[in-house]
Amino acid sequence: MSFVVFDQETAKADIDGITVTPLIEDDSSGVTDRFQIVGKANSERTLRISIGNFGIKRLRLRIQPTNATTSMDGKIVYKNVVRAGQYGLQYSFSDMTKPQTITIKPNSTKDLTFKVKLPKGKINGLILGGFNVYDISGNSSGNANVPVWITDDNKPVGGILSLRNLGLDVIDKKPHMIVNLQNKEPGMMKNVIIHMTVKRKSWLDRFNLGPKEMVADLTYPKVAPNSRIPVDFDQNTTPIEAGTYVVKGAARSGKATWTFHKTYKITQDQANDINKRCKGLIYNKTTTYILIVCVLVSLIFLIFWAIWYSGRS
Incomplete structure (x- = not known):
């Protein structure tokens, strides 16, 4: 089986001054927006990411493996911690590789290597994992992500x-x-x-x-x-x-x-x-107003009934 990664194109980063670039090993597939792994069970793959800091502040970044989730506006995001078993997930990407934390100075870059160990069992359909990159130093907000698609046979699967x-x-x-x-x-x-x-x-x-x-x-x-x-x-x-x-x-x-x-x-x-x-x-006062009206109507009825009854005595 082959291992495919996309060419050296900067991933989308919402952290000021930060670039996140997947490093190419094989660009024969023409895929340009994610890592792709098509491999045998229990095999190991290596992913390399280059992170650059072109801002003016020293940053401490966390690179956290996780699985994709769906946002309220219908986007694929990688901000949440996802574990195996949630929503029928067979394998969690965070169980296949370890997170890393780095400190990066202004005007510098660091290359990171991640060893990805594929599950022992057969992978059904698509595991949509990714790396969520975010600042833990408090000097910057936002995040960047690098998607990682993992499949056993590369056959498309629908959803229910x-x-x-x-x-x-x-x-x-x-x-x-x-x-x-x-x-x-x-x-x-x-x-x-x-x-x-x-x-x-x-x-x-x-x-x-x-x-x-x-x-x-x-x-x-x-x-x-x-x-x-x-x-x-x-x-x-x-x-x-x-x-x-x-x-x-x-x-x-x-x-x-x-x-x-x-x-x-x-x-x-x-x-x-x-x-x-x-x-x-x-707060909606409709119920209160209706109850007040009902009480007033009841009181008026009782008053008229008392007047009518006393007139008969």
């Missing part, structure tokens, strides 16, 4: 979507409700179109005064193998409310389609935990 759960998060001090789909197959997906709705059940629904249905229509240009696909519902200034939520949706990729329908319960403790970490929330 399923509904995983309904989650809560705080992003930029705003509450977010996130429907998590998942691709548990070892195949990358492209142009995944998703329509998703979330609705909290309420007794006010019978009067058409209940919470509005939240709708998301999104297109994910790429979905990583064995990864979560987050569908984000930004609540902005609306706090999370406890209750039963109905999640419905459909997804399409090419000719394949999937439908989803499930209910989830959010407890008061879960809602409070999210809301207390947010700023500028505006």
